[in-house]
């Protein structure tokens with residue numbers, strides 16, 4: 321039996337929950353665009369990569385088709401993805417002249433905000449629901465109980481900031497920068513190492529939970545091969561946050577030392593690195609891969625959207641590190657004030673260097 325690690329139940333609160341103006345629910349346009357782009361991939365993969373002859377999908381003898389979503393946050397995006405998955409599975413069963421199964425959806429995220437999620441469930445849904453709180457870097461489900469695993473815009477969250485970047489005696493000490501820009505090889509290696517370990521533990525846990533032949537869809541924001549994160553639009557968004565924090569430190573509003581030890585637990589891989597990490601897993605085989613059209617190709621976000629999206633994503637991490645010392649409203653009003661200057665580098669055609677990587681894996685039975 322899997323050993324239950326109770327620390328996995330504690331909230332790591334990166335993303336702002338609830339239903340307020342600064343919540344993920346009201347500030348996730350970027351993720352919504354990604355969800356739109358992935359629908360076609362979901363249809364193709366479920367139509368072609370599910371083997372209906374596999375006994376794990378014979379629902380005359382098995383009670384229900386179980387879908388688990390990891391890092392689901394509070395919606396509404398997750399409900400759109402679920403609709404796409406369920407419609408595709410239903411049409412697969414219809415085409416095979418089989419009766420469609422019952423569906424159970426199990427939502428996973430850190431513990432903080434299941435109330436908002438369950439309050440906002442679509443009333444007309446065709447699935448039964450349950451919630452499993454905890455970190456997706458460990459085991460959360462019994463062996464061979466999931467038929468479809470889904471995770472979007474969550475794997476770039478690291479389980480922790482790599483220790484080396486906070487160690488003053490290490491060449492990877494990340495003084496003066498709040499994330500991994502890709503300009504220092506030591507810092508980049510430390511972040512990449514943490515990302516590799518985290519993705520590996522995520523995949524190992526899911527490989528045990530997924531039935532043989534089961535499918536997994538992972539969507540993650542990344543950067544093109546050879547690019548540095550600091551060159552991407554998202555990199556500029558974080559750079560500006562760093563400048564605002566520096567400004568506040570220079571005015572004595574936060575401690576300079578606290579700022580030096582602040583690093584975001586985020587890593588955006590190149591598509592090549594992400595595939596390399598995925599391919600190391602022996603139990604899961606890649607069956608489909610695509611770069612989704614980047615959200616900024618569809619529309620140009622307003623300043624409010626950029627600042628609101630950033631705040632919803634990382635407010636919790638900032639509060640955790642700086643505590644009561646920091647006035648978050650002041651930080652983001654400064655951000656909005658400085659944004660017009662950086663805006664061209666964020667929304668300009670030449671700087672749209674982020675992309676969303678969508679990958680399907682199946683459990684190969686090994």
Ligand SMILES: C[S@@+](CC[C@H](N)C(=O)[O-])C[C@H]1O[C@@H](n2cnc3c(N)ncnc32)[C@H](O)[C@@H]1O
Nearest residue numbers: 335351391393397429430455456472473474477
């Ligand atoms: C940017 S939100 C994306 C939410 C949603 N999937 C979407 O596409 O709109 C990322 C979510 O992943 C969750 N998350 C990050 N790391 C996680 C982990 N190790 N285990 C569970 N949830 C995690 C965060 O709490 C957050 O709610």
